[in-house]
Amino acid sequence: TQLLEQSPQFLSIQEGENLTVYCNSSSVFSSLQWYRQEPGEGPVLLVTVVTGGEVKKLKRLTFQFGDARKDSSLHITAAQPGDTGLYLCAGEGETSGSRLTFGEGTQLTVNP
Amino acid sequence: DVKVTQSSRYLVKRTGEKVFLECVQDMDHENMFWYRQDPGLGLRLIYFSYDVKMKEKGDIPEGYSVSREKKERFSLILESASTNQTSMYLCASSIMVRQYFGPGTRLTVT
Numbered sequence: 001t002q003l004l005e006q007s008p009q010f011l012s013i014q015e016g017e018n019l020t021v022y023c024n025s026s027s028v029f030s031s032l033q034w035y036r037q038e039p040g041e042g043p044v045l046l047v048t049v050v051t052g053g054e055v056k057k058l059k060r061l062t063f064q065f066g067d068a069r070k071d072s073s074l075h076i077t078a079a080q081p082g083d084t085g086l087y088l089c090a091g092e093g094e095t096s097g098s099r100l101t102f103g104e105g106t107q108l109t110v111n112p
Numbered sequence: 113d114v115k116v117t118q119s120s121r122y123l124v125k126r127t128g129e130k131v132f133l134e135c136v137q138d139m140d141h142e143n144m145f146w147y148r149q150d151p152g153l154g155l156r157l158i159y160f161s162y163d164v165k166m167k168e169k170g171d172i173p174e175g176y177s178v179s180r181e182k183k184e185r186f187s188l189i190l191e192s193a194s195t196n197q198t199s200m201y202l203c204a205s206s207i208m209v210r211q212y213f214g215p216g217t218r219l220t221v222t
Contacts, residue, residue, distance in 0.1 A: 009152060031209060042116070042202050042213025043155075088154065092209045097162070098143045099170075100211060102155040 002027040002093050006103030013079055014111050021074045021106045023089035030092045032065055032072045033100070037086040079110045115139075116214035118203055124220045131190040133217050135203030144186035145211065146170075146178060149200040161186055193221045 005024050013019055023032070031050045035043035047056050049065035049072060056063045060083075062075040076083055086107050090100040119134035137144065143162055147155040147170075157170030159178040167178050175197060179187045186205075190197055198221045204211040 004154075006154070033210070040121075040215065042204070042215050043211075044213070045210055048210065090155075090211075098206050098209055098211075099145075099157065099160060100209070102147075104152055104154040 002029075002091065002096075002101045004089055004091050004101050004103040006089055006106055008106060009104060010107050010109075012109045012111065015080055016078050017110075019076050019079060019108070021087055021089075021108075022071070023073065023091075023103050024071045025091060026070065027091070028069050028094060029101075030069075030094050032069075032092070033090045034063055034072070034074055035088040035090060037088060037105075043086075043088055076108075079108075081110045081112050084108060084110050116203060116205055116212050118201075118214040118217050120217050121215060122218050122220075124222065125190075125193050126222055127194060129190075129193050129221075131193050131219065131221075133188040133190075133201055133203075133219070135186045135188070135205075135214055136184055137186075137205035137212070138184065139205065139207070139212070140183065141205035141207050141212075142183075143206040144180065145204045145206070146176075146186065146188045147202045147204065148172070148197075149202055149216070155202065158188065193219075195221050197221050 034046045037043040052067045052069045054065045060077045089103040145160040146158045161180045177189045201217045203214045
């Protein structure tokens with residue numbers, strides 16, 4: 001079974017600060033996705049990274065896929081209260097078809 | 113927009129009851145999934161299905177079964193609910209790898 005370890009599990013910061021969330025594995029993934037989940041809702045896809053070393057930007061969010069396709073990071077610049085939520089990484093295994101392996105999640109709280 | 117709906121947002125059941133959780137998607141997706149979500153454990157896959165009448169066990173299938181009689185509908189069944197099945201249950205559908213989630217059912221078993 002492939003595992004994805006996400007850190008930190010909890011993060012509470014002030015508005016305007018920067019932060020990074022990490023997602024690590026000993027397994028290689030064909031692609032890695034990041035989702036955000038708000039209370040009372042299901043996770044919603046933010047981005048998919050496919051190529052080793054790939055960097056994608058979504059406004060103040062920067063996503064990176066490791067060169068070896070075993071890890072990923074999410075960096076948020078100048079966090080805002082609207083960024084508050086649970087961030088989940090999910091990896092597509094090389095032989096798992098459409099099945100995803102999810103990390104444990106990072107609960108981010110941005111205080112005004 | 114893809115829509116995945118789940119039959120109940122909140123459900124309270126007694127130990128030993130049979131529980132049905134229904135999930136419907138409107139985008140003709142082949143793949144459907146059931147997860148449970150618990151704090152600190154992320155999403156754990158219970159069962160999934162790649163086609164009608166087809167089902168595959170996920171990582172934690174014990175105590176659960178599923179039914180997929182129609183492409184758009186995927187049901188999760190707790191044959192005899194137990195307190196350790198109190199959790200948030202999320203259904204998802206997908207085409208390729210991207211998954212679309214329903215809003216979840218928070219199930220409490222007392």
